[in-house]
Amino acid sequence: MSDFHVLIIDDEEALVRSLSYALRAEGFNVGAAGSGEEGLALLADSATRCDIVLLDLGLPGLDGIATLDGLRKLRPTLPVIMISAHGDTRAAVQAVKGGATDYLTKPFELDDLLATIQATLAVPAPIDADAAPGALLGQSPAMRALHGAVLRVARSSATRILLLGESGTGKTLVAQALHDASNRAGQPFIEVNCAALPEQLIEAELFGSEKGSYTGAHQKRVGLVAQASNGTLFLDEIGELPLALQAKLLHFLENGSYRAVGASQASSADVRVVAATNRDLADDVRQGRFREDLFYRLNVITIDIPALRERGDDILLLARHFAERQAREEQGAAIAFQADAEAALLRHRWPGNVRELKNLIERLTILMPGQAIAAVQLPELMQAAGPVDASRLPIEDQLQRAERELVFDALSRSAGHKGMAAEILGISRHALKRRLQRLGIERFDER
Structure with a gap:
């Protein structure tokens, strides 16, 4: 990991020293700033190399939220992990909504910090829908x-x-x-x-x-x-x-x-x-x-390579992407999806994965150009409208639905804080992150 540069913006000198020592031991290059103003001044210099920022929410002077806003203006794609104290959970959630990549609550385990940094650094900048396959x-x-x-x-x-x-x-x-x-x-x-x-x-x-x-x-x-x-x-x-x-x-x-x-x-x-x-x-x-x-x-x-059913709301993103592309090829208007059709697309198991979705969009675009597709206009296997009778689902689907509801309940009770949600569920933060990935739950407020 020696190619990665971490900037810590925190006014607690003892914490900065311990974090710096631990991160350098893992091969990171580490810099530090004792205030939001100092951190912004460092990053305003184009010569300052930085791949990720650890930002304290409770800074004196320019607080963490204001510093985050300044970071977004200086370097819009720079990942930022917020560090909050107990009691600042709602503010930390607001920071994530404002552009922070993730957040941790003090005191946290070093393993949690390293896992969060490594997971964040593994994520490239969002891909342009028109340029990416x-x-x-x-x-x-x-x-x-x-x-x-x-x-x-x-x-x-x-x-x-x-x-x-x-x-x-x-x-x-x-x-x-x-x-x-x-x-x-x-x-x-x-x-x-x-x-x-x-x-x-x-x-x-x-x-x-x-x-x-x-x-x-x-x-x-x-x-x-x-x-x-x-x-x-x-x-x-x-x-x-x-x-x-x-x-x-x-x-x-x-x-x-x-x-x-x-x-x-x-x-x-x-x-x-x-x-x-x-x-x-x-x-x-x-x-x-x-x-x-x-x-x-x-x-x-x-x-x-993940199956489409493991990708959550990516199904709808891909459906809109294929609809726009197919409309350009047909020189017509793109189809859209009504709420019940979107729900049906998300419920479908997609045994043919992305290819199956692409073929569906092509067929609907040719037969129903420019229409807002309802669930009844989808293939029969996708047409289930309204609540699904869970008792009629395969046992694997029933278990996944139950697990999803338990996870959402814990996230709701903890105001979206993953560490607290993990404690409610009686599992580690790492185990919760693995479940979120497997269930395709990216953000709690997208339920």
Whole structure:
């Protein structure tokens, strides 16, 4: 973490000393300011490097709220974690609504502070809906975690990456994002669907072939590996690769060396390989359908792509994004959704994930351009209106609904304070954060 710079703005010298010592021990670069005015003066200097601010709410002179407002004007995207004393919970909640990323209540555990800082630094700036690929849109906890993972891995030296996720979650777009955020962005991005190529042609497609090397090889073929040289090769549906070719792929992944079909000499290529699958490769290994050594070679750096049902209100964000985009393509008016339709979209399990949602929006835009869609105009499986009979839901859904209600009740009783809510629930703050992420609850006031 040595590349990250933390600025502590707090007038308690003993706390600043202890925090500075602890954060430096974790590899952070730490600066400090004893007042809001001093902190703003430091950040007004463009030469001051700062990645995150720890800001005390109860500062003398310019208080924490006013300092936060000044920080927002100076550096709008700079993450700020508020530090409040007991009794300041409502003010801290107001600070979060005013642009703070998170807050902690004194006294807090160092582990809680480190977890909050690390989670915050893993979140990139919000993505422009018109510029970003649809599957990477979203501000849910699950998508924020994905954004952070993509940026960290893209900028790393890793050249063998495995994407895991259900069908339709956007693995191709994540692979493209990894390429675009890396130092290989100016080089080729080559995609190959391992399930779409005939088995007898996959080797020639990947590694190339010499003229006359097999029936129909009337000229030399340059393989996709060579075409991706210095760039990224995306192998989608890697689990469908035939066993015979898996050994040759493993050899290439180990040392970058390969041999074209019919060639007498080996070639080499510097390629970042991103593989993707919606299959359980570990189970395929046990069943003898996938090589164990190839699995372990690919399974070093993995990125899990969340299912759409795990992304909460991102469903509505994506629906509006696809509606606007489809309207532009059709040169017509964008559809909108009535409240009952939005509720139905949020209840749906989305087995086809983002692809299913995109296809739905395309169909509705063509058939009902410019309309405000009601629930009854959605496919039959999505049309359940009004309260859902929980007793008729699968046991997993019943448990999730009960868990969600318990979490919301605790957050309500604690005025949105996560630490107090965790105490009410009898779990740790970390455990509560994991539940919030899994349930797709980003902000308490969005219930």
